[in-house]
Amino acid sequence: MPQTVQGVIARAKGAAVELVEIVVPDPGPGEAVVAVQACGVCHTDLHYREGGINDDFPFLLGHEAAGVVEAVGEGVTDVAPGDFVILNWRAVCGSCRACLKGRPWYCFNTHNATQRMTLTDGTELSPALGIGAFVEKTLVHAGQCTKVDPAAPATAAGLLGCGVMAGFGAAVNTGGVGRGDSVAVIGCGGVGNAAIAGSVLAGASTVIAVDVDDRKLEWAKGFGATHTVNSRERDAVEAIRELTGGFGADVVVEAVGRPETYEQAFYARDLAGTVVLVGVPTPDLKVELPMIEIFGRGGALKSSWYGDCLPSRDFPMLIDLYRQGRFDLDGFVSETIGLGDIEAAFEKMHRGEVLRSVVVL
Template sequence: MSQEVRGVIARAKGAPVEVATIVVPDPGPGEAVVQVQACGVCHTDLHYREGGINDDFPFLLGHEAAGIVEQVGAGVTDVAPGDFVVLNWRAVCGNCRACRRGKPWYCFATHNAAQKMTLTDGTELSPALGIGAFVEKTLVHAGQCTKVDPAARPAAVGLLGCGVMAGLGAAVNTGGVTRGDSVAVIGCGGVGDGAVAGAALAGATTIIAVDTDPRKLEWARGFGATHTVNARETDPVEAIRELTGGHGADVVIEAVGRPETWKQAFYARDLAGTVVLVGVPTPEMKVPDLPLLDVFGRGGALKSSWYGDCLPDRDFPMLTSLYLQGRLDLDAFVTEEIALDQVEDAFGKMHHGDVLRSVVIF
């Protein structure tokens, strides 16, 4: 029997979000209903509200979430009622060309719930990233539920569902950061600080955080940055080169998603170094004008990172274990805990750089 719960929706482009009654159907084959315990307020949710993803309004926002499986549909065997899970938005299919080639983190046919959650008048909702977790209970594909150690704090490990995983994975999975590397991270919000933390975990010896906000640079030091560069005061390319013996960093991670900062990343890397784009650009942005000879002559790799090239059932339990061991401080990403009706205020704080993450607690 369907349930009625409270959730946060965006009805129209640019309109303030609102709390509404959401109808959650019983799970069908391959689906699960999850009682959400915590959900982070991510910049992607703001992109949805502003029409930056698509125009399939109304949206049920929220996707960085952890909670307890309440019900499962027919054929579900990997999770069961009572399991503590982190939700993910890349539930791999196992059959597409990427999965068959042994690269499931690139899965081109990821799963979402087949049924739609609705408003009480029957209006179908578009769940953010196929999840929709600013809601007391949500319907997802069972493959979007990744079991982790229930000893973990939901507000902390839920952030693995998007921003922290995107940044950490950009360093470890996409950038291949390893012991002794030099790393520069441009943009030190939640994703950028995830990249800093990932570089530290991987054993990088020089980790340079670049931002224009002194508060964010101080936060980055807490996650393992060995040096900071205020790009309002110093040319970041020259500063990164100076801090790496005049050569540039082995890996430069761009966590802003703007042409000018991507160009800085390109010239701030060492010869044969790697640039990783994990910041999300908007549709009108173009690759900056670069001499093709520079692209050829500098060698190395120019990569983009989708969700930190993660495999949730591999990475989420491992990172949760590191968190519980005290080796990955996920709690430090949680700036504040808020109620469901404070999401609009949290967007304002995020826009002004006042928080790393506001987390809705249910």
């Protein structure tokens, strides 16, 4: 039988979120119902509320979540009721051209649930990133459930569902940071600090954090940044070059998604260095660079999709590193809140007061 639960929706562009009753259908073939235990408040949820993704309102917000599988539909074999899982928004299909080339982290046909959750009047909801997890129970494709060690608390594990994985992967998977590399990270929110932590874990010798907020730069030090630059006070490109022997960084991760910070990243990299864009830009933004500079500097300009992760490979690995004390997921949790506190959490995010507010259900 369908279940009626509490969840948080964005009904219209810019409108305050609402806590309402959500109808969750029984799982159909290939689907699973997950009892959500914790879900991070990610900037992407705010993008949805502001109409920055699309206008398919109303949205069921939330996507950075962990919980326990409650029920599965026909044909599901990889997860079972009782499994502790992290929800992912790139459930690889295994058969698209990217998957068939052995690059499933680029999957062009990722799975989502076929059925829709609804309001009690039957209005269909658009789940954020195909998940919708600011809700007591959610319906997803079973491939969006990645089983991990249940010894990890949901407040920490759920963060791998989006922001932390995106930042870690931007540095390690997309940027290929390795032993002895110099790295600069521009933008030190949750994603940027995850890129810093990943760079440190990968063996980078110099990790430079760049932001306009001294509070965020202090957070960056906690995740292992060897140097910090407040770009309100110093020219970021000049400072990064100075800290890397005059050359620029081997890898620069842009975690803001603005033309001016992307330009900083471009000029702050060494010859043949790599720029990784993981900050999410709005559709109207454009960047302009001299083609001779693009040609003359060599190297690579990359975009990072979800940290180019493969959830089945990366989530369990990062949970293992967390449990060994080598990857501080708890450090990203600024506060725990309830479903009714999400609008206030968006305001704290705007003001730069939190790395992550985490909803606990």
